[in-house]
């Protein structure tokens with residue numbers, strides 16, 4: 001939702017493309033279906049904490065003279081072939097919403113780029129297009145990061161790597177403990193460092209699965225209950241899906257649910273796996 005909202009806020013027209021069912025990130029092999037003469041940029045979302053498959057995406061962008069903007073809102077510290085999310089394309093956006101891997105105490109975010117002209121425009125947009133106080137050289141808005149949040153983020157930044165390692169440890173425990181169940185488990189693609197913003201499994205009967213875990217004191221969450229093009233505000237996107245459909249985004253019979261994976265979790269759900277394996281769950 002926010003990715004599309006941001007694109008529309010620029011006046012551009014978002015067009016949906018399908019994801020790879022294993023990683024849930026943009027499937028480069030499906031991109032050709034939606035590129036057109038009006039296409040200006042590709043926005044891969046590094047979903048759940050794993051980078052999209054950037055090499056072919058950047059290659060397609062180069063061939064068609066397109067910009068690439070990473071949505072790195074869920075991917076602080078993630079990497080693709082040794083390079084960090086945020087340093088993979090023309091520009092990237094990070095969210096510091098409190099629940100993100102690096103979170104402020106309220107809404108916050110940052111744009112990252114190595115293009116001076118993009119940095120200059122971002123700085124102008126941030127504060128009413130002012131290059132100097134009370135001189136607006138272009139229209140903008142107020143999107144300044146509060147000093148308090150900046151201070152909190154600066155202090156938390158030095159812990160990010162340790163927190164990320166903790167997330168990866170919890171994920172490794174889940175993967176080992178749940179490998180012989182019928183749950184669909186997250187895949188860390190070769191050459192990518194997953195930072196497990198969310199640990200999302202897929203399951204056949206999600207309600208029964210969530211209820212069974214809930215009875216055992218393990219909370220699960222659903223991100224996101226419905227695809228964007230069925231929301232009343234975004235029904236217009238239904239017509240802008242790839243001709244081959246969004247096959248991987250909407251998979252009949254398998255529904256995603258996130259297991260608890262916060263860095264502070266002392267007793268992650270993988271230690272209660274009997275609930276996840278019970279016969280009435282039909283995972």
Ligand SMILES: Cc1ncc(COP(=O)(O)O)c(C=O)c1O
Pocket residue numbers: 002003045047071073074094095096097107108109
């Ligand atoms: C993938 C993705 N993109 C964009 C955003 C938007 O970030 P924010 O809530 O800071 O505007 C979020 C977080 O909500 C997100 O998860």
